[in-house]
Amino acid sequence: xxxxxxxxxxxxxxxxxxxxxxxxxxxxxxxxxxxxxxxxxxxxxxxxxxxxxxxxxxxxxxxxxxxxxxxxxxxxxxxxxxxxxxxxxx
Numbered sequence: 001x002x003x004x005x006x007x008x009x010x011x012x013x014x015x016x017x018x019x020x021x022x023x024x025x026x027x028x029x030x031x032x033x034x035x036x037x038x039x040x041x042x043x044x045x046x047x048x049x050x051x052x053x054x055x056x057x058x059x060x061x062x063x064x065x066x067x068x069x070x071x072x073x074x075x076x077x078x079x080x081x082x083x084x085x086x087x088x089x090x
Contacts, residue, residue, distance in 0.1 A: 001031075001047045001048065001049075002047065002048070002049065002050050002053055003032075003045065003046065003047035003053075003077045003083065004044075004045070004046050004047075004053055004057065004074065004077065005043075005044070005045045005074070005075040005076065005077045005078070006043070006044045006045075006046075006057070006060075006072050006073065006074060006075065007041050007042075007043055007044075007072070007073040007075055008041060008042040008043075008044060008060065008069060008071075008072050009040075009041050009069070009070050009071040009072075009073070010063075010067070010068045010069045010070035010071065011066075011067055011068040011070075012040075012041065012042045012063065012067055012068075012069060013036050013040055013042065015063070015064060015066040015067040016064045016066065016067070017034075017042055017063055017064060017067050018034045018035075018036065018042065018089045019064075019089070020060075020063060020064035020067070021034040021042070021044060021060055022034060022087055022088070022089055024056055024059045024060060025046055025056060025087035026086055026087050028048060028052040028053075028055055028056050029048055029049075029052060030046045030047060030048040030052055030053070030056060030087050031046065031047045031048065031083040031084060031085035031086070031087060032044065032045045032046035032047055032083040032084065032087045032088075033045055033083065033084055033087065033088050033089070033090045034087075034088075034089055034090065035089070035090035043075075044060065045077070045078075045081065045083055046083070046087065047083050057072070060072070
């Protein structure tokens with residue numbers, strides 16, 4: 001199953017970004033998780049169909065009202081990681 005591992009930078013903490021990501025991911029039927037990191041970024045890992053992942057990435061690039069996404073970096077996925085299904089907030 002295709003997967004992505006992302007780091008999201010910008011004003012993405014304290015603005016409902018994780019809850020927004022959770023709703024978008026579950027609506028797309030993705031497995032995975034989202035987590036705030038101490039440096040103010042948000043880390044996301046998700047798996048599903050290529051089409052669902054593409055839609056998901058497009059939507060989180062916008063984020064919820066009040067958020068500002070400055071950059072999304074792709075990280076190497078952990079091939080041995082099992083992603084939770086349904087998608088969750090860590």
